[in-house]
Amino acid sequence: MTPPAGPRVSHPVFAAFYPRMARGMEAGPIGSTRRALLAAARGVVVDLGAGVGLNLPHLGPDVSAVHAVEPDPHMVRRLTPNLPPGAVVHQVGAETLPLPDASVDTVLATLTLCTVQDPAAAVREIRRVLRPDGQVLVLEHVLATDPGLAAWQHRMRLPWRWFGAGCNPTRDTTAAFAAAGFDVAGLQRIDVPGLPMTREWVTGVLPAPVAAV
Ligand SMILES: C[S@@+](CC[C@H](N)C(=O)[O-])C[C@H]1O[C@@H](n2cnc3c(N)ncnc32)[C@H](O)[C@@H]1O
Incomplete structure (x- = not known):
């Protein structure tokens, strides 16, 4: 395991309840979208903010190696028993990936870029480590396009961050990828009415950018 580095993240209560x-979330549209999305995973995989390992059971035979990036020791403790053989845990933040340039497929x-x-910086690191034919599989809740909901998300940002162990409901993740040079045309918006504060999500496959930033 890569020793701890980067932001100090420690949320024992959130890790215990996550x-x-x-379980409820995975039984609905988030779970079905996650399963469909992860079917595209291949080669060397980095699971950013791996949490307790909800992505891991959905990785298929096209995956050759798994790097689980997770800074919170309380999550790491719950993640470790769920790792496939040979997987490596890096107890670091997504902002400083301990992986070489162009080494990841x-x-x-x-559900991570809301919290980093x-x-x-995390998106720049994603870009750095991706091989030229690499890809990012994205499933993230984002700042709402509905102005009323967006205003509510802004108002509730601080209590929500406390409740969600740093989760920020106002992140514009599509814009973050675009700013790092990703073509975001492959991201689609989905509506999850059962999650009032985080109702709008983006999901899809982003190819590694071709041009230098
Ligand atoms: C809501 S959980 C999502 C876990 C998992 N990705 C999933 O799909 O279930 C967010 C995770 O991001 C982790 N996290 C927090 N700060 C981070 C950072 N700077 N870099 C990477 N992960 C981080 C948290 O510890 C937590 O495990």
Whole structure:
């Protein structure tokens, strides 16, 4: 395991409750979208903010190696028993990936870019480690396009961050990828009415950018 580095993240209560919270979510549209999306995972995979490992059971035979990036030691403790053989845990933030340039085929960004402390840095790191034919599989809730909901998300940002262990409901993840040079045409918006505060999500496959930033 890569020793701890980067932001200090420690949310013991959230880590203890996340599997239970996720159970309801995984039974609905988020779970079915996650399963369909992860079918595209291949080669060397980086799971950003791997949490307790909800992505791992959906990785198929086209995956050759797994790097689970997870800074919170309380999550790492719950993640470790769920790892496939040979997987490596890096207890670091997504902002400083301990991986060489152009060494990764697939990055998983699922329910994580809402929480990382510096999403612009994380997206730059994703770009750096991706091979030229690499891809990012994205499933993230985002700032609502509905102005009423967006205003509510802004108002609730601080209590929500406390409740969600740093989760920010106002992240514009599509814009963050676009700013790092990704073609975001492959991202589609989905509406999840059962999650009032995080009703709008983006999902899809982003190819590694071709041009230098
Ligand atoms: C809501 S959970 C999502 C877990 C998992 N990706 C999933 O799909 O279920 C967000 C995760 O991001 C992790 N996290 C927080 N800050 C991070 C950072 N700077 N870099 C990477 N992951 C981070 C948290 O510890 C937590 O495990």
